[in-house]
Structure formats: C-alpha cells, structure tokens
Amino acid sequence: MKIIDEKKYYKMSELVEATNLSNFTISFYHKKGLLPNTLNTSKNMKYYPEITVTVLNMIKYFKENLNFSIDYIKELFDYYKIDFDDRSELILQSIQMLSIEIKNPILKKDINETTLNEAISLDLIDDKEIYFKTEIEVLKVYEELREYEVSSYLIEEYVKTSKKLALIERELSTKVLEKTGFLPEILVLDILNSFKPYIFNRHTIEEFKKEVQ
Template sequence: MKVIENKNYYKMSELVEVSTLSNHTISFYYKKGLLPNTLSTSKNMKYYPEITITVLNMIKYFKDNLNFSLDYIKELFDYYQINFENRADLILQSIQMLSSEIKNPINKKDLDIDILNEAISLDLLDDKEVYFKTEIEVLNVYKQLREYDISTDLISEYVSTSKKLAILERKLSTKVLEKTGFLPEVLVLDILNAFKPYIFNRHTIEEFKKAY
C-alpha cells in the first residue's frame, strides 16, 4: 500500500492479492466504469484508491449471491450515482441496490393513484415519479391485502415492526464497528440478504404452524 497525499492506494498486484480477483478481471471492471479513478505517478504506475477494495467486494457479492450481471451492476451504479469517495455512503448505496431492483420502470401517473397514496401514507413506499420492479411488487401485494379488507392498522403495525427491526440491524452493525473499527460491507449485505430473511421466515413458518 502506498500513501499519496494522506490517502491509501493499492498497486494492481496488491488488489489481486487482497481481492483474490485476477488482474484481467479488475482491469475489465475498471474499463467498464465500475471502479473509482486511478492515480498515475511519474513512473506511469497506476494506483487504486483504498475504497476500490470495498467496491470489488460489492461487485463480487452482487454477482455471486444475487446473480446480478455486470451490465445490471453498472446500471445500478449509474442510477444511484455511486459515491467512490465515502465508504459509509457507498455501503448505504449498496443496501439500496440490494433492496430495490431498478427494472421495468412505471410512471406514477400510470399506477392506481389511490392505492399508491395509501401505500405512501403507510410508509410502504416513497413518493416519487417513477417506480421499479420491487416497488411495484410491494404495491401489488398491498393492493391484494386491501381487496381482502385487511385493516390498514394491521399493515401499519407491520411497517412499525419493520422499523424496529431496522434499528436492531443498525445496532448489530454498530457493535461490529465498535469492536473492530471497521464495518465489513459483506457482513452488512449478508445481514440483509441472508440473516434477516431466514430468521424472519423461520419464525413466520412457526406462526403458521400454530394457526393450521
């Protein structure tokens, strides 16, 4: 690692060692616009900023765990205007990318506005002009629940409980940060993508067993 203007940088060989990705793969990601800008020295040596490791870990996670294509990852990076300067912002953006698929966009005006406004008021969705695949799925589930005359109070309680769970997730991450001084981005994504869904669904199954 080399310190340039009080910032840490990696040579390609160091990136290969830390990330376990090949020189060819990293270069391909860079050419595709998935990595932050490099810094060149007078000896024509390229150095990659330290945050590149976080970005490479994110890309690997999205490919291996979520089967995202590189083209779709690039689409996500462009849509969320990835911040290659701030690691905390980058991790937050990775959570957004994991949570919402930006596919099949539908304009707000083309949706059932009454149902949409109800969903927004219950904090199921944000109020915006364009909605994507995951958001439309949430809206459709909400619409079906309302067709069965499910009380909005019950749905509101579900949202409230989700917010409490979100606070606990943040506390888990904060404890790791306090212990290590470093928040592993892959751990954050695993909590959201594997830990939470499995535990939540496991106990949901137990509740359904009681009812039936």
C-alpha cells in the same frame, strides 16, 4: 500499499490479494467504469484508492449472491450515482441496490392513485415520480391485502415492526464498528440478504405451523 497525499492506495497485485479477483477481472471492471479513478505515478504505475476494495467486494457479492450481470451492476452504479469518495455512503447505496431492482420503470401517473397514496401514507414506499419492479410488487401485495379486507392497522404494525428491526440491524452494525473500527460491507449485505430473511421467514413458518396444528 502506498500513501499519497495522506490517502491510502493499492497496487493491482494488492487488490488481487485483498479480493481474490484476478488481474484481468479487475482491469475489466475498471474499463467498464465500475471502479474509481486510478492515480498514475511518474513510473507509469497505476494505484487504486483504498475504497476500490469495498467496490470490488460489492460487485463480487452482487454477482455471486444475487446473479446480477455486470451490465446491470453498471446500470445500478449509474442510477445511484455511486460515491467513490465516501465509504459509508457507498455501503448505504449498496443497500439501496440490494433492495430495489431498477427494472420495468413505471411512471407515477400510470399507477392507481388511490392505491399509491395509501401505500405512501402507510410508509410502504416513497413518494416519487418513477417506480421500479420491487416497488410495483409491493403495491400489488398491498392491493391484494386490501381486497381481503386486511385492516390498515395490521399493515401499520407490520411497518412499525420493520422499523424496529431496522434499528436493531443498525445497532448490530454499530457494535461491529465499535469493536473493529471498520464496518465490513459484506457483513452488512449478508445481514440484509441472508440473515434477516432466513430468521424472519423461519419464525413465520413456525407461526403458520401453529395454525395448522
């Protein structure tokens, strides 16, 4: 590690050790525009800013756990205008990338206005001009629930419970941060992608079993 202008930088060999990715892979990601700019010294040595480790861990997670292609990851990075200067913002952006697939965009004007307005008022989705695959799926589920005359009250309670869970998730992350002074980006993604869905679905299954019995 090298300190330049009071900032930490890594050599390629140090990135390889920190991420278990090959020299070739890291260079490929850099050429694809997925990594922050390097700093070249007078000895023609390239140094990568400290946040590069976080970015590489994110890319690795998206590929191995979500089967995202490099081209799609690049598309996500471009859409969310990835912030290579702020690690906290970068982790927040990674959560957004995990939550919303930016595929099959549909304009707001092409969506049923009543359904959309109701979903926005219930805080199921945001009010914006373009919606993507995941958000359209949420709207479809909402429409179906309304067809079965599920009350808005139940849906509101579902959203309230989700918000409470979000607060607990943030507290879990805060406790790790307080303990270590460092928030592992992979832990945050694992909580959202594995820990929460498994526990939530596990108890949902238990509730359905009670009805069957």
